[in-house]
Amino acid sequence: MEQIADIITGCASNEAKSQRLLYERYYGYALKIIFRYIYRYEKAVDVANDGFVKLFRNFGKFTCDAPEHLEKTLMGWIRKIMVNTAIDELRRQHMIPEIGGIPEYVWEEQDHSxxxxxxxxxxxxxxxxxxxxxxxxxxxxxxxxxxxxxxxxxxxxxxxxxxxxxxxxxxxxxxxxxxxxxxxxxxxxxxxx
Structure with a gap:
């Protein structure tokens, strides 16, 4: 739990190392969220990356009232940003349905929850x-x-x-x-x- 707190503190200070650690840790989680809205893999990857850019730009707004639920709160915040980013993309594309498969290795990403x-x-x-x-x-x-x-x-x-x-x-x-x-x-x- 202390590692998550350190990563969050680093991201709030705009430290590249902490941002990379957060990205690597939650990329699979974010991509799964995006896939529920956008099914073309290449587009989903772009949208997930856009979501992380928004996340890092707005990291100063992240708050957690219960330190014992820090990771759960962070994951909820990540989910909200990814959903909003996917919806923004669908809106830009006039909600044209995406077609394409989800590569099997995406499902192999470990979601420890x-x-x-x-x-x-x-x-x-x-x-x-x-x-x-x-x-x-x-x-x-x-x-x-x-x-x-x-x-x-x-x-x-x-x-x-x-x-x-x-x-x-x-x-x-x-x-x-x-x-x-x-x-x-x-x-x-x-x-x-």
């Missing part, structure tokens, strides 16, 4: 979320995965709260159908064994 089963579920969920129409996908990501309220989503995306709620309901329905279909296929496969 999740066990292997959680990481597998997360990977499967993101694959299904990727198939959602763009307007449903963005609202689902923001509300369910990143914890934004419908009011915050409406403000960020320039839509009404009702549209946000409707898109979330449609996204959930789509995902439920997908997951139910998979469960039925898996049950049929197991019965044939």
């Amino acid at each position: 999740q066990n292997a089963e959680q990481q597998l579920f997360y990977k499967e969920l993101i694959i299904h979320v990727k198939e959602l129409p763009p307007s449903y996908r963005v609202v689902f990501n923001m509300h369910v995965i990143d914890g934004y309220s419908h009011q915050e989503i409406a403000t960020q995306l320039g839509i009404t709260v009702g549209t946000s709620k409707s898109n979330l309901a449609k996204a959930r329905l789509h995902l439920q159908k997908k997951l139910n279909k998979e469960d039925i296929q898996e049950a049929g496969y197991a019965a044939n064994k």
